[in-house]
Amino acid sequence: MRIRRGAPPATPRPRPARMRLADTVRVGGAGLRARPARVFLSALGIAIGIAAMIAVVGISSSGREDLARRLDVLGTNLLTVAPGQSFSGPAAHLARDAVDMVARIGPVESVSAIGRTEAKVYRNDRIDPALSGGIGVYAARLDLPATVRTAVVGGAWLNPAQEAYPAVVLGPKAAQRLGVHRPGPDVQVWLGNRWFTLVGLLSPTPLAPELDTAALVGWPIAERELGFDGYATTVYARTVPASVGDVQAVLGATANPENPSETAVSRPSDALAAKQAADDALDGLLLGLGAVALLVGGVGVANTMVISVLERRAEIGLRRALGATRGQIRTQFLVESLLLSTLGGLAGLLVGTAVTTTYATYRTWPPTIPPWALAGALAATLATGTLAGLYPATRASRQPPTEALTAP
Known part of the structure; x- marks a missing residue:
């Protein structure tokens, strides 16, 4: 009886398990909980930038709303x-x-x-x-x-x-x-x-x-x-x-x-409008300073994430050895950066809103924060977190498992 020899049947390559969004957020948040002091200081930079931008826009908008109300009463x-x-x-x-x-x-x-x-x-x-x-x-x-x-x-x-x-x-x-x-x-x-x-x-x-x-x-x-x-x-x-x-x-x-x-x-109403226009020019300068503070905060987040990748090479290697893909590692650190920026952004929104409300109340102005300012602050926060975490996340995903596991 002749035995027919041939190549063994191909074994299907196992597909990596897909991580749910909740799992990704939980894994990203674990890195933040492990280093609370560093997270606080990094988020503080984002908070200062967002708070400055919200306060400048809010106080300016409150002043314009007060001027509009006064002109409605006084007439133009x-x-x-x-x-x-x-x-x-x-x-x-x-x-x-x-x-x-x-x-x-x-x-x-x-x-x-x-x-x-x-x-x-x-x-x-x-x-x-x-x-x-x-x-x-x-x-x-x-x-x-x-x-x-x-x-x-x-x-x-x-x-x-x-x-x-x-x-x-x-x-x-x-x-x-x-x-x-x-x-x-x-x-x-x-x-x-x-x-x-x-x-x-x-x-x-x-x-x-x-x-x-x-x-x-x-x-x-x-x-x-x-x-x-x-x-x-x-x-x-x-x-x-x-x-x-x-x-x-x-x-x-x-x-x-x-x-x-x-x-x-x-x-006379033109003089009031001109004064408001001059105030708006100064507000533009202050808004630029807030953007600079936000940029500095973003650099701080990027620095924190780079250090985090260096300190957690063993963790990255272990996860890669257990089957985690490069995309999952990259997503983990990117989500961690976004969470860090979001914490700072939310704190900045609260502080900026509080400053606007307090100042407007002191000046007997109607507190006004345009919806576009809130949406812009949120978008700036997410953009900062994405840009700050993109390089550290990419660097973490490219580490070979063997080198990461043997890192001191």
């Missing part, structure tokens, strides 16, 4: 016109009846004015005349609060019975500099070399900041007692919102028909 339809530069020699001034002429512009809803006087105001008559505190004394029309949308927080505004008598209303900064906290019939200030009774205190006026440091008296008594010439130095015009540009184009010529070029027309 307030225009001002004041005397500009005179080229003829004498000091430029508006027309004496500038208020009435501006009021005849169709889209103008309300108009008011103030006029600067040369008088000084002091807390009493014993103050050195040189110590005026930078407080300006202005004649004011009775419709001023309604036009500029300011409120009287103490006492009352001037009325027709008071404007011809020595009564004064102070802006908030003027009252602070004079050391006055409440109005009343027994509270007087020394103004224009005579006593004026304090009848009211104004709230801050963002669209007319000159009123914050002003002492406001009636138009008639300013002309009679303070040497006021009757010319308005600032005219405030509240217009229909859709016609702001049209009114702005004719406001100067209307307030000073003889010399329209000698007027300065402005929109």
Whole structure:
């Protein structure tokens, strides 16, 4: 009987067991639990970078939201016109009846004015005349609060019975500099070399900041007692919102028909928007510094992972000898790097949110953190973890099992 010889049947190559996601995360987390101090310090760098970025974006967004709310209340339809530069020699001034002429512009809803006087105001008559505190004394029309949308927080505004008598209303900064906290019939200030009774205190006026440091008296008594010439130095015009540009184009010529070029027309809300734009430029710089801190944190994570690979060569060799593939080793260390970055990122999100909320509450702003900032911080965290762990993971997967097992 002949025995047929041939090659033995091929033995199928065993396929490595596939690790589930939960197993991969558990194995990656085991490396972090073994070195808590090193993990904390590495995650701290990521946390600082993320916290700085969230705080910068959050505080900036909160400031913009507060500005938007204030402008909704104050309106962006307030225009001002004041005397500009005179080229003829004498000091430029508006027309004496500038208020009435501006009021005849169709889209103008309300108009008011103030006029600067040369008088000084002091807390009493014993103050050195040189110590005026930078407080300006202005004649004011009775419709001023309604036009500029300011409120009287103490006492009352001037009325027709008071404007011809020595009564004064102070802006908030003027009252602070004079050391006055409440109005009343027994509270007087020394103004224009005579006593004026304090009848009211104004709230801050963002669209007319000159009123914050002003002492406001009636138009008639300013002309009679303070040497006021009757010319308005600032005219405030509240217009229909859709016609702001049209009114702005004719406001100067209307307030000073003889010399329209000698007027300065402005929109106070533009100044607030410009200030916010300047703040945004500074925020960009701070955001860049936060990105640098995040980069430094990523370098720290990469350094930690490289050291971890060097210290755990025996573990890597044992796992390879037991059947773990290069892909599984690579995934293990990559997941470990991602977990480390995620811990720092979550801590940074919490700290950045807390800083934003605390600062916004202190400034009475609405705390606002855009969703894109949170999503961007999370994406930056994952990208940092991936990039920081890619090289150490690849290096770990390329170690031969025999060399890893014989490593000291």
